[in-house]
Amino acid sequence: xxxTGVLRPGFIQLRVLDMPAAVEHYTKRIGLHQVTEGPDxxxxxxxxxxxxxxxxxxxxxxxAGYDLMAFKVREESDLDSFxxxxxxxxxxxxxxxxGEQPGIGRRIGWMLESxxxxxxxxxxxxxxxxxxxxxxxVWDLEPHGMRARRFDHALLYGPNIQRNLxxxxxxxxxxxxxxxxxxxxxxxxxxxxxxxxxDIAFVNHPEPGKFHHAAFDLESWMDVGHAxxxxxxxxISVDIGPTRHGIxxxxxxxxxxPSGNRNEVFAGGYSYYPDNPTRTWDAENVGKGIFYYERQxxxxxxSVVT
Amino acid sequence: MSExxxxxxxxxxxxDCGAGERVLVALERAQGFGRLKNMPCRLPVGCRRGGCGxxxxxxxxxxxxxxxxxxxxxxxxxxADGVVxxxxxxxxxxxxxxxxxKRLGKNGRMAEMSQGGK
Numbered sequence: 001x002x003x004t005g006v007l008r009p010g011f012i013q014l015r016v017l018d019m020p021a022a023v024e025h026y027t028k029r030i031g032l033h034q035v036t037e038g039p040d041x042x043x044x045x046x047x048x049x050x051x052x053x054x055x056x057x058x059x060x061x062x063x064a065g066y067d068l069m070a071f072k073v074r075e076e077s078d079l080d081s082f083x084x085x086x087x088x089x090x091x092x093x094x095x096x097x098x099g100e101q102p103g104i105g106r107r108i109g110w111m112l113e114s115x116x117x118x119x120x121x122x123x124x125x126x127x128x129x130x131x132x133x134x135x136x137x138v139w140d141l142e143p144h145g146m147r148a149r150r151f152d153h154a155l156l157y158g159p160n161i162q163r164n165l166x167x168x169x170x171x172x173x174x175x176x177x178x179x180x181x182x183x184x185x186x187x188x189x190x191x192x193x194x195x196x197x198x199d200i201a202f203v204n205h206p207e208p209g210k211f212h213h214a215a216f217d218l219e220s221w222m223d224v225g226h227a228x229x230x231x232x233x234x235x236i237s238v239d240i241g242p243t244r245h246g247i248x249x250x251x252x253x254x255x256x257x258p259s260g261n262r263n264e265v266f267a268g269g270y271s272y273y274p275d276n277p278t279r280t281w282d283a284e285n286v287g288k289g290i291f292y293y294e295r296q297x298x299x300x301x302x303s304v305v306t
Numbered sequence: 307m308s309e310x311x312x313x314x315x316x317x318x319x320x321x322d323c324g325a326g327e328r329v330l331v332a333l334e335r336a337q338g339f340g341r342l343k344n345m346p347c348r349l350p351v352g353c354r355r356g357g358c359g360x361x362x363x364x365x366x367x368x369x370x371x372x373x374x375x376x377x378x379x380x381x382x383x384x385x386a387d388g389v390v391x392x393x394x395x396x397x398x399x400x401x402x403x404x405x406x407x408k409r410l411g412k413n414g415r416m417a418e419m420s421q422g423g424k
Binding site: 017018062063064065237239256257258259260261262299300303304305306 | 353356357376
């Protein structure tokens, strides 16, 4: 099989200030489903078009932001080979036992030099709702809310992203689809393990471990418009959009969950092959790269994070 | 019709705010109508939900109701001192406040910088 090693973003765990408000936002508005609530109060959510147990984990805390993001690997043995490579690179690796999150097998985890925890796992139970696989309809359970199809990617902010770039390319076998270079250095990288234009992205930022957004895949530009209708109808705080990214070409809206964590709904984007060259952007054109129609960054893009 | 109150931003101007309305949202509207004309810059607006800390302010006078806001930006001591995130408070009367955004220092740590619009 052609696609080996790291397959895709599996799940992200976010901190929220108000759990009932967060659950309502992610289920009724984004269109996810609650799978279960764990004994420690963490809530596990998924899109109906995903097979695996969950893709979003919400943890009640007194600050908003990012706990961790986990990628699924193709084979159980990949966990051992990646652990060896990560340790050889110089990052200490720890182990999370199977079942620490319901439905998820053993995980390995480590800290990036940008201050973000990343994990790998192989096993995930499947959970309902999920797509049927024999004579399947386009959906089994009728989509609701913004009709999110999957947790797609995340953008994280922190220092030392040149080191993240080297690590993801050399140790996890990702490719860099696009990058922004400013006169004073690397500003941003979009990394992919797959044929998506990005699976994870980083922006250089002085404070470590910060979270810019988690993105949900929508089917079409029409669905992005429908999402915009929902944002206004329910008075959800909007950052920017509907608009388009020059980088990845995705059609997009940035908005905020009830704890101030930024979300994105995202449609389109080009297909990436691992032999494609890296697309590059410079300081004069980064505005168009980030927001293609506005052609400039908004005040919040580089400064508003949780 | 719900009660309406006046939100004064020290040195910048004032805004009309409904009792159930986020103070920051009333300030955004007032700036759009040109009523914060002495504010030297764009009002700092981020998540509008108490998480990002961009709209940190100090209430100088007046009573308000508060939503939960991130402890990364408003500590218990801050809270006792009248420091708030303007997006996560609702007026119970006329309010006077001063914007006190945090700015990143060169070493990446958050350093407080008063920006009163004077």
